[in-house]
Amino acid sequence: MLDSVASVRDFAFAARETSALPIRFEAVTFAAGPTRILHGVDVTLVPGSPTVLMGPNGCGKTTLLKLAMGLLTQIGGAITFAGGPAPAGSRAIVFQKPIMLRRTAAANVAYALRAAGKPADEANVRRLLDLAQIAPLAARPARRLSGGEQQRLALARALACEPQVLLLDEPTSSLDPASTKLVEDIIAQVSASGIKVVMATHDIGQARRLAGDVVFLAKGRLIEHAAADRFFNDPVSEEARSFLAGNLVI
Ligand SMILES: Nc1ncnc2c1ncn2[C@@H]1O[C@H](COP(=O)(O)OP(=O)(O)OP(=O)(O)O)[C@@H](O)[C@H]1O
Numbered sequence: 001m002l003d004s005v006a007s008v009r010d011f012a013f014a015a016r017e018t019s020a021l022p023i024r025f026e027a028v029t030f031a032a033g034p035t036r037i038l039h040g041v042d043v044t045l046v047p048g049s050p051t052v053l054m055g056p057n058g059c060g061k062t063t064l065l066k067l068a069m070g071l072l073t074q075i076g077g078a079i080t081f082a083g084g085p086a087p088a089g090s091r092a093i094v095f096q097k098p099i100m101l102r103r104t105a106a107a108n109v110a111y112a113l114r115a116a117g118k119p120a121d122e123a124n125v126r127r128l129l130d131l132a133q134i135a136p137l138a139a140r141p142a143r144r145l146s147g148g149e150q151q152r153l154a155l156a157r158a159l160a161c162e163p164q165v166l167l168l169d170e171p172t173s174s175l176d177p178a179s180t181k182l183v184e185d186i187i188a189q190v191s192a193s194g195i196k197v198v199m200a201t202h203d204i205g206q207a208r209r210l211a212g213d214v215v216f217l218a219k220g221r222l223i224e225h226a227a228a229d230r231f232f233n234d235p236v237s238e239e240a241r242s243f244l245a246g247n248l249v250i
């Protein structure tokens with residue numbers, strides 16, 4: 001554990017650039033064909049603890065993450081990073097079910113480093129594998145790793161570009177409690193190193209453990225954006241109250 005903390009410290013640069021922050025969504029609207037998916041979302045994400053996206057299935061969390069990554073383009077409104085377009089290589093995303101290249105875990109990380117224009121030497125690969133606590137599995141075929149191991153490898157790959165913003169879509173949704181804890185520890189360390197984490201989760205316990213603030217969506221609308229303590233202890237909206245009580249199903 002101490003080792004991995006040390007490696008995270010190495011990973012954090014003394015003066016990490018935050019030229020991609022804040023991330024500002026202004027009146028962001030998205031539709032797929034005739035289906036309106038996001039309705040005028042206004043929210044600003046600032047440096048600091050993770051921002052957690054919550055809300056019922058289909059409320060637009062994944063869509064918001066893909067828009068933030070630039071994988072989709074809004075049909076209305078604007079998304080800016082420190083007032084402009086996202087700097088090259090400043091964002092990385094990990095999906096719920098990451099796709100592994102048909103090669104070893106180490107080679108997956110080396111590939112991500114090369115793709116990011118970083119040296120893919122052994123020390124760099126090792127540093128990222130250590131960070132994701134999968135160094136002992138370096139030589140294993142990535143596709144043979146368990147779900148939890150693949151998720152950690154996906155985190156290592158995402159961090160290869162030294163992003164300022166790490167977007168995570170339900171990173172622990174199919175993991176057991178021990179693997180979930182490992183991934184949460186990595187997320188907490190990544191966040192402590194100065195990387196802005198924005199993650200979707202349905203796990204209320206996880207959101208309580210990790211979130212600095214919560215963005216709560218329902219039916220494609222931003223319902224509430226609040227500090228985590230406030231959101232969990234005293235939600236303002238009826239929708240959030242119902243959701244936290246397990247009653248809001250859409
Ligand atoms: N390409 C598409 N075409 C049509 N509808 C889409 C498309 N992509 C997403 N949607 C719809 O948009 C809504 C929001 O989807 P999204 O995946 O963002 O929700 P989510 O909050 O991530 O849900 P979940 O909690 O189930 O992951 C859903 O109703 C979904 O069916």
Ligand SMILES: [Mg+2]
Nearest residue numbers: 061062169200
């Ligand atoms: Mg989703």
